[in-house]
Amino acid sequence: MDIPFNKPYIGEEERKAVVEALDQDVIHGDGPTTERVQSFLEDWLEIDHAFLMTSCTHALEMAMMTLDVGPGDEVIMPSFNFVSSANAVVLQGATPVFAEIRPDTMNLDPEAVEEKITPDTKAIVLVHYGGVACDMDAFLELGEKYDVAIVEDAAQGVDAYWQGEPLGTIGEIGCYSFHDTKNVTSGEGGAFLTDDEEIARRAEIVREKGTNRSAFYRGEVDKYSWVDEGSSYIPSDLLAALLEAQLDRRDEIKEKRKQVWTTYREALRPLVDDGLIEWQTIPEYADPNYHLFYLRTHTPEERDELLNALKEEGIQATFHYVPLHSSPYGRNTLRCMEELPVTQHCSETLIRLPVYPQLEKRAESIARVAVETIREVLSPASVVR
Ligand SMILES: Cc1ncc(COP(=O)(O)O)c(C=O)c1O
Incomplete structure (x- = not known):
């Protein structure tokens, strides 16, 4: 046998979508295809705001920025984890705190998490390992009891559900990955999801290099400038086109x-x-x-x-x-x-x-x-x- 571990599932639909996107005048980010995919995600997931991102790693970084995580803050997460959520915390000068998982699902153990909560805890980053939901009842309760934000690292959780709700839409912020090891892919890519208006307002700015360029494009300001910290987290419309074809399938x-x-x-x-x-x-x-x-x-x-x-x-x-x-x-x-x-x-x-x-x-x-x-x-x- 010769069975590789992973192979992206790319066909004629994806090829056609990318060529069509190339033929448009716009291939930078936030063009018509990105807009369409974001609207699709918002409707499909019943979430108020979906932003396409260059990766899930960047979505997690944006999560920490928009939650104002900073020096002195602690963020609890599993140690059985990809490095991205830990890096996102470290980049803000805060401290990742690692908690135990449950051996049956490899997801965070709510009791172990509660033991790690201190007055400095700002957020809990959950990983829905393998697209199998964490025990969200327990984590939503912890979030409320201790007033900490719940961030869902749903990198592997696209089109998976907890009690019928799509993973990534249950906590304050959800992060998806469209890396080519994931079920639905654009090669590299991600999404940032939230229902929180204040977080969404900041996310729009952080994602656009800390500028209010999006508001400028909507005609809400007459020029755009540097208004907050940020980075370049917007994927090209070409990747959005590839993603759109995958989401269709x-x-x-x-x-x-x-x-x-x-x-x-x-x-x-x-x-x-x-x-x-x-x-x-x-x-x-x-x-x-x-x-x-x-x-x-x-x-x-x-x-x-x-x-x-x-x-x-x-x-x-x-x-x-x-x-x-x-x-x-x-x-x-x-x-x-x-x-x-x-x-x-x-x-x-x-x-x-x-x-x-x-x-x-x-x-x-x-x-x-x-x-x-x-x-x-x-x-x-x-x-x-
Ligand atoms: C749980 C988890 N979070 C984040 C990531 C990073 O995703 P990306 O490659 O889109 O940055 C991965 C990648 O495999 C992951 O497994």
């Missing part, structure tokens, strides 16, 4: 991913029943987007052995985040000296299998090889403990 993309995910799930269930592996739990409140399929072994040694064995069979399975608290920057610069044993163990035992639409017809054979390999590597003797 979101149902097809999700359906094919679901089929691959479900095939793996059915094939691997006996291994879970036999206690050889564990896997992702989907809580009742979560309606996922089939972004990731992962399993967990009992020990890091088993994980490494299994990864190698799958690779030898031609399946590019892979690990995921290396915890931030114990990273070189976490330990040496942020001086995080604590241990987060659940995070560490989950990170060291996790394996992701390839999931993307093009695998629709190969999922069964991949699953068959994966099952055989897992049974071979994780002999019953190794799970008696």
